[in-house]
Amino acid sequence: xKNRLKELREYRGMSQEELAEKSGVxxxxxxxxxxxxxxxxxxxxxxxxxxxLGEKVSNIFFIS
Numbered sequence: 293x294k295n296r297l298k299e300l301r302e303y304r305g306m307s308q309e310e311l312a313e314k315s316g317v318x319x320x321x322x323x324x325x326x327x328x329x330x331x332x333x334x335x336x337x338x339x340x341x342x343x344x345l346g347e348k349v350s351n352i353f354f355i356s
Contacts, residue, residue: 293325293328293331293332293333293354294328294353294354295325295328295352295353295354296351296352296353297322297352297353298326300345300347300351300352301322301326301345304345304346306345308322308323311345314344315343315344316340317337317340317341317344321333321337322341325341325353335349338352338353
């Protein structure tokens, strides 16, 4: 799944661990999404990450 997760996370000065804590999503999942190794995840996970970054899901994640 193509995304801007790493770009937006770094723009906000957050580490993967900080985003994991704030979103309630594991650091491993965040890492896999950033490197596009994880292609399938739940809408709830995407929403949690987006909320933690103060963004809309559609501004971070998009289907390739």
